[in-house]
Amino acid sequence: MELGVAMLKSRQALSLLSTEPSSADSDAIPVDSKVASRIVDLRSDTVTKPTAEMRAAMASAEVDDDLLGVDPTVCKLQQQMAKIFGKEAGLFVPSGTMGNLMGVLVHCEVRGSEVILGSECHLHIYEQGGMSTLGGVHPRTVLNKADGTMDLQEVEAAIRPLNDDCYPTTRLICIENTHNRCGGKCISVEYTDKIGELAKWYGLKFHIDGARIFNAATALGVSPERLTRAADSISVCLSKGLAAPVGSVLVGSSEFIAKARKLRKALGGGMRQAGVIAAAGLISLRDMVGKLKDDHHHAQLLAEGLNAIAGLKVDVANVETNIVNVEVTTDSALGAEDLCEAMKERGVLSIATQGTRIRLVTHYHISNDDVQYVLACFQDTLLKTIAVHRENGI
Numbered sequence: 001m002e003l004g005v006a007m008l009k010s011r012q013a014l015s016l017l018s019t020e021p022s023s024a025d026s027d028a029i030p031v032d033s034k035v036a037s038r039i040v041d042l043r044s045d046t047v048t049k050p051t052a053e054m055r056a057a058m059a060s061a062e063v064d065d066d067l068l069g070v071d072p073t074v075c076k077l078q079q080q081m082a083k084i085f086g087k088e089a090g091l092f093v094p095s096g097t098m099g100n101l102m103g104v105l106v107h108c109e110v111r112g113s114e115v116i117l118g119s120e121c122h123l124h125i126y127e128q129g130g131m132s133t134l135g136g137v138h139p140r141t142v143l144n145k146a147d148g149t150m151d152l153q154e155v156e157a158a159i160r161p162l163n164d165d166c167y168p169t170t171r172l173i174c175i176e177n178t179h180n181r182c183g184g185k186c187i188s189v190e191y192t193d194k195i196g197e198l199a200k201w202y203g204l205k206f207h208i209d210g211a212r213i214f215n216a217a218t219a220l221g222v223s224p225e226r227l228t229r230a231a232d233s234i235s236v237c238l239s240k241g242l243a244a245p246v247g248s249v250l251v252g253s254s255e256f257i258a259k260a261r262k263l264r265k266a267l268g269g270g271m272r273q274a275g276v277i278a279a280a281g282l283i284s285l286r287d288m289v290g291k292l293k294d295d296h297h298h299a300q301l302l303a304e305g306l307n308a309i310a311g312l313k314v315d316v317a318n319v320e321t322n323i324v325n326v327e328v329t330t331d332s333a334l335g336a337e338d339l340c341e342a343m344k345e346r347g348v349l350s351i352a353t354q355g356t357r358i359r360l361v362t363h364y365h366i367s368n369d370d371v372q373y374v375l376a377c378f379q380d381t382l383l384k385t386i387a388v389h390r391e392n393g394i
């Protein structure tokens with residue numbers, strides 16, 4: 001969309017005329033609004049491309065038929081991941097969605113089971129309700145607080161009593177760490193342990209959607225094993241900040257993984273020479289985990305810089321990992337969607353979410369210089385839009 005059109009379409013255009021953006025130092029980096037001379041892709045950490053080391057490892061991977069359980073590279077990845085999380089076994093699956101689905105379906109093998117999970121969690125919102133359509137499992141949501149947790153008393157209250165025929169049977173509690181829609185917030189060891197205690201007390205299982213669990217462990221300064229000790233299963237993504245092109249690993253007890261392996265075949269997730277992609281996952285574990293702290297640092301810089309621009313608001317203290325949620329306020333010359341479009345013309349890719357919000361995610365392709373470029377682009381775009389508004393008497 002042309003900047004001018006974006007401007008005219010802006011819902012907030014009229015409220016802006018008296019507002020000068022702050023003069024955050026945007027002049028350090030030249031910004032060319034006509035031609036996007038570079039691409040800075042902040043849509044998600046899922047956009048990461050495999051590293052040269054990953055491509056080399058994939059090309060030379062030793063492989064065999066993983067459906068027969070004999071692909072050596074897949075076996076190595078599963079064992080390494082299980083060890084990192086202190087669980088007995090692991091299972092390589094094509095996606096985080098499948099890892100979560102299998103976690104739920106294995107723990108809830110009996111139809112009419114119910115899962116307690118957060119109202120904002122990925123499993124509930126973005127995974128097509130697979131647990132219900134494919135597994136006959138009923139989701140019971142508890143409100144996610146802004147920090148990604150659920151109130152423990154509300155979780156306990158949501159557990160169904162066993163002595164009433166009207167209710168489904170609660171069998172599982174799920175949490176997400178880091179919490180995507182809550183801005184990449186980390187769920188603490190203490191909270192995770194408490195959910196684990198609750199689950200144990202009531203005879204329930206406990207699954208963690210750990211799509212970004214290494215981000216959480218890094219930010220909290222705790223080992224992944226300690227962070228997830230209380231859980232029965234964890235689905236860990238390799239294809240987010242860890243930059244592998246494909247795959248997640250589900251970890252848990254040997255008995256749980258044996259059931260999951262059987263189910264994976266039914267879901268169409270059994271792969272043959274999967275070592276080709278598992279090889280990239282091994283490089284993720286070797287090379288990428290240690291780099292996540294840089295992504296978090298870049299997210300901090302981005303958050304602080306954006307918060308200093310008039311019309312944009314970021315809860316900087318709440319940026320704990322690699323996700324930055326930017327509120328586009330009524331002082332902004334453009335609404336969230338139009339601002340995203342205008343930034344796209346400058347090669348800065350982001351996603352407008354929830355009406356007034358833009359989500360930016362840092363990852364290993366994003367450098368310090370990219371962050372400065374992005375800040376300059378936001379500042380310049382908003383300033384120029386105000387100038388155009390003035391010229392047109394809007």
Ligand SMILES: Cc1ncc(COP(=O)(O)O)c(C=O)c1O
Pocket residue numbers: 046094095096097098100122123176178180209211212237239248
């Ligand atoms: C928190 C969370 N869980 C699960 C998933 C699903 O992963 P996949 O896209 O590999 O299915 C995502 C994807 O972005 C996610 O952010």
